[in-house]
Amino acid sequence: MGGDCLHIVLQNPKSMVACTCFGLRMGDILRLMVLNLKSIYNIQRGGVLVEYKKLVDDYTSMPGGLIEAFHAIQNEHGYLPEAAINEAAEAFKISAAEAYGVATFYSMFSVKPRGKYVIRICRSAPCHVEGAQEVIAALEQELGICMGGTSNDGLFSLEFTECVGQCQERPVITINGEPYAGVTPGDVPGILNEIRNK
Amino acid sequence: MVKENRVVLRNHGELDPLKIDEYIARDGYNALKKAFNMGQDDVIEEVKASKLRGRGGAGFSCGLKWLFTKQVEADQKYVVCNADEGEPGTYKDRMIMQYDPHTLIEGMAICGYAVGADKGYIYCRGEYPYILDILNTAIGQAAEKGLLGDFSIEVRYGAGAYVCGEETALLASLEGKRGEPSCKPPYPTVEGVWKKPTVVNNVETFASVPSIINKGAEWYSSIGDPDYPGTKILTLSGDVNNTTFFEVPTDTTLREVIFGLGGGMKDGKAFKAAQVGGNSGAFVPESLLDTPIAFDSMESISATLGSGAVFVLDETRDIVDVSCRVAGFFVHESCGKCAPCRIGTTRIHEIIERIGQGRGNAADLVLLKDLGSVMAGSCLCGLGQAAPVPILSVLKHFAEDYDAAIARAGEVC
Ligand SMILES: Cc1cc2nc3c(=O)[nH]c(=O)nc-3n(C[C@H](O)[C@H](O)[C@H](O)COP(=O)(O)O)c2cc1C
Ligand code: FES
Numbered sequence: 001m002g003g004d005c006l007h008i009v010l011q012n013p014k015s016m017v018a019c020t021c022f023g024l025r026m027g028d029i030l031r032l033m034v035l036n037l038k039s040i041y042n043i044q045r046g047g048v049l050v051e052y053k054k055l056v057d058d059y060t061s062m063p064g065g066l067i068e069a070f071h072a073i074q075n076e077h078g079y080l081p082e083a084a085i086n087e088a089a090e091a092f093k094i095s096a097a098e099a100y101g102v103a104t105f106y107s108m109f110s111v112k113p114r115g116k117y118v119i120r121i122c123r124s125a126p127c128h129v130e131g132a133q134e135v136i137a138a139l140e141q142e143l144g145i146c147m148g149g150t151s152n153d154g155l156f157s158l159e160f161t162e163c164v165g166q167c168q169e170r171p172v173i174t175i176n177g178e179p180y181a182g183v184t185p186g187d188v189p190g191i192l193n194e195i196r197n198k
Numbered sequence: 199m200v201k202e203n204r205v206v207l208r209n210h211g212e213l214d215p216l217k218i219d220e221y222i223a224r225d226g227y228n229a230l231k232k233a234f235n236m237g238q239d240d241v242i243e244e245v246k247a248s249k250l251r252g253r254g255g256a257g258f259s260c261g262l263k264w265l266f267t268k269q270v271e272a273d274q275k276y277v278v279c280n281a282d283e284g285e286p287g288t289y290k291d292r293m294i295m296q297y298d299p300h301t302l303i304e305g306m307a308i309c310g311y312a313v314g315a316d317k318g319y320i321y322c323r324g325e326y327p328y329i330l331d332i333l334n335t336a337i338g339q340a341a342e343k344g345l346l347g348d349f350s351i352e353v354r355y356g357a358g359a360y361v362c363g364e365e366t367a368l369l370a371s372l373e374g375k376r377g378e379p380s381c382k383p384p385y386p387t388v389e390g391v392w393k394k395p396t397v398v399n400n401v402e403t404f405a406s407v408p409s410i411i412n413k414g415a416e417w418y419s420s421i422g423d424p425d426y427p428g429t430k431i432l433t434l435s436g437d438v439n440n441t442t443f444f445e446v447p448t449d450t451t452l453r454e455v456i457f458g459l460g461g462g463m464k465d466g467k468a469f470k471a472a473q474v475g476g477n478s479g480a481f482v483p484e485s486l487l488d489t490p491i492a493f494d495s496m497e498s499i500s501a502t503l504g505s506g507a508v509f510v511l512d513e514t515r516d517i518v519d520v521s522c523r524v525a526g527f528f529v530h531e532s533c534g535k536c537a538p539c540r541i542g543t544t545r546i547h548e549i550i551e552r553i554g555q556g557r558g559n560a561a562d563l564v565l566l567k568d569l570g571s572v573m574a575g576s577c578l579c580g581l582g583q584a585a586p587v588p589i590l591s592v593l594k595h596f597a598e599d600y601d602a603a604i605a606r607a608g609e610v611c
Contacts, residue, residue, distance in 0.1 A: 063373070063374075063392065064354075064372055064373040064374035064375075065374060066374035066375075067354070067355070067356075067357060067371065067374050068354065068355065068374075070357070071324075071355060071357065092374070101376055102374070102375060102376055105359065105376040105377060105378075105533075106324070106356070106357030106358050106359050106377070107357070107358035107359065107530075108324045108325075108357040108358035109357050109358075123523070123526075124286030124287070124477065124523075124527060125286055125287070125473070125477065125509060125520055125523050125524050125527070126286060126287045126435040126436060126509050128520070128523045129436065129511070129515060129520060161325070161358070162284070162286060162360060162527055162530060162531065163284065163285070163286035163287065163288070163477075164325040165283055165288065165289040165291075165292050165323070165325055165326065166289065167286070167287050167288070167289055167433060167435045167441075167507075168289065168433075168435075168441060168442055168443070169441070170435060170441075174325070177325070177327040177328070178328070
């Protein structure tokens with residue numbers, strides 16, 4: 001939404017009025033503009049746009065390769081930045097809306113920045129009855145954040161997941177895809193420290 | 199005492215999955231060689247005669263499915279392996295792919311030859327990133343040895359969407375789109391990925407095929423239940439002693455699974471319920487445990503074999519809480535394309551949550567049953583159609599738990 005508004009505003013300053021009708025306050029829009037201009041500046045300075053394009057180009061010849069391209073971007077950047085989604089849309093010759101629709105359909109893709117390590121906690125019934133909630137509480141307390149949040153040091157994000165197919169020992173969490181089965185609240189500090197020391 | 203019968207898992211723990219020679223030394227790729235020397239129709243006939251039925255949940259005849267695709271005239275056909283394995287409590291497909299990938303590859307190649315497809319895809323759930331290298335290494339080794347003929351296989355990854363296990367949604371995802379299901383017909387066998395005839399089978403289904411070709415349809419169809427013969431891999435979780443996986447003949451009963459192989463209830467507690475087939479499966483009470491796991495026997499008690507997950511609960515578990523979580527799963531996983539599912543799953547969850555919090559009343563139970571029957575009849579795909587199944591089963595077999603929760607609400611007021 002923010003990005004879309006920005007494009008409209010940049011093309012036609014009068015549309016700011018329209019945006020305010022959508023419930024965005026003038027201050028919000030200005031803040032968004034500054035944020036976006038800053039990131040556009042950063043992107044161009046760092047050549048990130050070129051990098052997105054390079055990542056995407058590896059998959060354009062693959063029929064239906066958009067999801068693979070998104071995996072590649074996310075593996076590299078931890079999430080799917082708006083500019084990368086736009087770049088992918090262009091490369092795959094689909095609308096930005098369509099590409100965004102794909103990006104937001106799948107729960108493993110994030111369109112918001114996340115921590116370097118994404119911890120997902122399985123809350124499906126088999127893990128639920130064996131203490132997933134207590135493991136969540138331990139993680140939240142240890143990191144000082146709530147589910148869905150990212151730690152201040154930018155290292156960890158906490159997300160829910162449904163079953164990850166490691167149900168032989170429960171509850172299960174994954175860290176950047178790597179499963180940890182049979183986790184207890186007592187294991188949590190050790191696991192986090194192990195990651196921090198990597 | 200019930201015993202395992204490892205057909206699909208015959209190589210489990212016996213070989214290094216990354217060494218094709220070890221697979222070959224154990225009779226590997228003999229079935230494919232044998233198939234190449236049979237006519238395409240003969241291969242299909244053999245699979246049909248074995249009475250192998252899909253292990254992904256719907257139980258459709260594997261041979262018939264192959265025949266439908268074989269019969270269509272097309273310049274290109276595809277073989278797609280459904281490795282989206284999303285039913286909570288299930289990890290059987292992972293066991294096959296992680297520990298014996300060549301069995302799957304061989305099964306897919308036999309299918310490719312039989313139906314006339316030279317391209318295969320394995321659509322693997324995104325939650326299994328560590329399997330990618332294993333599959334690609336195995337595919338590469340088989341291709342390098344020229345074992346697959348002109349058949350090639352590509353591995354594609356999902357990104358966390360249970361609905362992509364539904365075959366039309368899976369194919370949409372394979373095409374790089376949102377994984378939303380579409381109306382059938384046309385069935386994928388006739389119009390599948392990129393509108394070309396496509397066989398979609400589960401990992402376990404494909405992995406059953408090499409043994410069938412090697413040992414013959416008669417051998418296979420004599421194992422287990424006559425109408426759903428062969429073996430099924432089950433994964434046990436919950437309050438049993440052995441929460442692990444077993445491959446058993448399909449005439450094995452739930453009681454044998456839970457109290458035999460499963461080692462009985464943990465800590466000597468009493469059995470309360472078992473949810474069979476994953477999150478979309480029914481909760482089965484003690485009185486029905488002598489039912490064999492075979493597809494039709496399970497259906498006769500309004501339950502499903504589904505993915506083969508067996509989630510066991512003891513007497514201390516709160517059924518209302520568990521069914522609330524089960525309902526919550528569907529809220530998260532409904533793709534939102536059709537209204538009965540999008541709204542129905544949300545409402546079911548809301549009502550159960552309310553009851554669990556002591557704010558329910560007797561009318562809520564009527565509402566749940568009504569909603570359930572509407573969804574079963576009007577949702578676009580199996581996700582929404584099956585979402586009420588566990589809830590309705592709980593209301594049927596464990597009504598007293600719901601009544602008690604509602605009575606508690608009366609006291610609060
Ligand atoms: C919501 C939903 C989820 C499904 N998930 C899976 C799955 O994870 N794996 C699978 O093999 N089949 C799944 N299926 C069944 C497939 O649609 C399809 O019937 C199956 O892949 C066919 O293979 P089979 O005949 O070998 O079982 C699912 C169906 C529905 C409605
Ligand atoms: S139920 Fe949690 S990993 Fe399967």
